[in-house]
Amino acid sequence: MSDTRTSVLFVCLGNICRSPLAEGVFLHLAQQRGVNDRFDVDSCGTGGWHAGERPDPRSLAVAEKHGVSLPGHARKYAPGADNALDWLIPMDTSNRDDLIEGGAPRERVHLLRSFDPRLKDMPERSLDVPDPYYGAPGGFDEVYGMIHRACEGMLDALA
Numbered sequence: 001m002s003d004t005r006t007s008v009l010f011v012c013l014g015n016i017c018r019s020p021l022a023e024g025v026f027l028h029l030a031q032q033r034g035v036n037d038r039f040d041v042d043s044c045g046t047g048g049w050h051a052g053e054r055p056d057p058r059s060l061a062v063a064e065k066h067g068v069s070l071p072g073h074a075r076k077y078a079p080g081a082d083n084a085l086d087w088l089i090p091m092d093t094s095n096r097d098d099l100i101e102g103g104a105p106r107e108r109v110h111l112l113r114s115f116d117p118r119l120k121d122m123p124e125r126s127l128d129v130p131d132p133y134y135g136a137p138g139g140f141d142e143v144y145g146m147i148h149r150a151c152e153g154m155l156d157a158l159a
């Protein structure tokens, strides 16, 4: 990793639904803006049950619908290496608390939706990206929209 690149790690629970989508959408938008070479982007889960798996088929489907590819396989959060990254971006407050408990520096941990300008004055509890894993299929479209708006805001803030 070169010093000039900013490392971004998106974090959820299983690393098969929300954080792979955030990783893919962020990269896609960064490519559209011509700034993708400024970032090293990855995702992980605080739980390891799905380690090694490709994203959930419902995440793959909603991503494909928007022309976004999801390149990775699930992996578990590794505090030793991951806490050294520049930006740690949890999908919800529970993921955020797990990162802080794992020793992640608070000043580099930011809820994804805190970057959505429409939610600027919202209380923290309304910033969660809800876990769509056990929900209805439409949940993935809703989550995609939340992630897309927040990643645009993140790029406005970082790039």
Ligand code: 4NP
Residues within 6 Å of the ligand: 012, 013, 014, 015, 016, 017, 018, 019, 045, 049, 131, 132, 133
């Ligand atoms: P994710 O969703 O955290 O958005 O990847 C989940 C996927 C799997 C499980 C929980 C959440 N699970 O319990 O297996």
